[in-house]
Amino acid sequence: MADPTQSNADQLAFWNGPGGHTWVARQQHTDISLAPVSQALLALAAPRAGERVLDIGCGCGAITLELARAVGPTGHVAAVDISAPMLAEGKARAEAAGIANVDWMQADAATAALDGFDLLTSSFGVMFFGDPVAAFAHIRRAASPGARMAFVCWRPLTENPWMEVPMRAVAPHVPPRPKANPQAPGMFAFADAQRVSDVLTAAGWAPPRLDKLDLDLDIAAGRGLEEAVVQSTQIGVVNSWLRGQPAEVVTAAVASIREALAAHVDGASVRLPGAMWLVSSAAA
Ligand SMILES: C[S@@+](CC[C@H](N)C(=O)[O-])C[C@H]1O[C@@H](n2cnc3c(N)ncnc32)[C@H](O)[C@@H]1O
Numbered sequence: 395m396a397d398p399t400q401s402n403a404d405q406l407a408f409w410n411g412p413g414g415h416t417w418v419a420r421q422q423h424t425d426i427s428l429a430p431v432s433q434a435l436l437a438l439a440a441p442r443a444g445e446r447v448l449d450i451g452c453g454c455g456a457i458t459l460e461l462a463r464a465v466g467p468t469g470h471v472a473a474v475d476i477s478a479p480m481l482a483e484g485k486a487r488a489e490a491a492g493i494a495n496v497d498w499m500q501a502d503a504a505t506a507a508l509d510g511f512d513l514l515t516s517s518f519g520v521m522f523f524g525d526p527v528a529a530f531a532h533i534r535r536a537a538s539p540g541a542r543m544a545f546v547c548w549r550p551l552t553e554n555p556w557m558e559v560p561m562r563a564v565a566p567h568v569p570p571r572p573k574a575n576p577q578a579p580g581m582f583a584f585a586d587a588q589r590v591s592d593v594l595t596a597a598g599w600a601p602p603r604l605d606k607l608d609l610d611l612d613i614a615a616g617r618g619l620e621e622a623v624v625q626s627t628q629i630g631v632v633n634s635w636l637r638g639q640p641a642e643v644v645t646a647a648v649a650s651i652r653e654a655l656a657a658h659v660d661g662a663s664v665r666l667p668g669a670m671w672l673v674s675s676a677a678a
Pocket residue numbers: 405409450451452453454455456457474475476477480501502503504516517518519520522523
């Protein structure tokens with residue numbers, strides 16, 4: 395395992411730096427592309443009026459606002475994230491929508507002072523812990539007896555052409571990269587079902603249920619091919635590969651992405667398969 399302290403520091407820097415600012419800028423687009431995922435997660439979580447919910451790695455509030463509406467004025471949502479810019483965006487959206495039952499907390503969910511939650515959720519926010527067993531054990535202690543947990547995470551890259559197709563298009567343009575450790579903190583850290591199960595049970599959660607969620611994701615968010623190209627260069631691995639590359643390399647890589655995505659145009663949408671785990675468990 396990589397040094398957890400160093401990887402936590404790296405995550406803090408990324409989500410408060412380029413990663414967080416890009417997510418804020420792309421929030422509307424990303425929320426549209428991932429709307430069917432959010433709906434599936436909310437259906438799994440089934441928040442009820444009056445519940446106290448912890449939304450882990452809430453970002454700009456993709457599901458937080460819906461959770462807050464569902465639990466209503468007698469319920470409450472603690473929205474925890476390490477990213478100041480993303481929390482600020484979430485808070486601004488909540489204020490604009492007149493939603494007042496959310497606490498926006500800038501904190502590491504692996505160590506924050508948290509207590510008494512009936513429901514714990516996360517939309518793609520639990521794959522970044524340096525020490526996942528310790529993090530989920532800490533989160534377990536924040537759960538009330540009988541609390542439910544529901545989160546969504548990505549299955550492997552090879553099952554996610556929405557990301558793999560742009561990566562394959564860019565790869566010939568950039569220097570070769572060392573093979574990534576599949577369990578290193580990052581978007582695919584929970585791709586392996588057995589690992590997710592092992593982490594959660596070692597952390598004191600009931601053996602989880604993992605259901606496959608397969609959806610064609612519109613990476614154009616209904617705004618056409620060029621928008622899909624921009625999104626592919628801004629979010630995820632391609633963005634880090636292209637950062638700091640000479641302008642001519644970026645131009646050539648973008649042209650290759652456009653060519654690769656053109657095959658998936660469907661009217662104003664650009665649809666490619668996405669593969670996720672819907673994970674549910676309970677405080678054991
Ligand atoms: C991929 S984004 C998902 C954001 C949002 N939930 C969504 O679905 O749009 C991952 C989020 O997890 C947050 N995050 C990463 N590590 C965290 C930690 N240890 N504690 C709390 N949040 C964390 C990041 O700051 C980021 O907002």
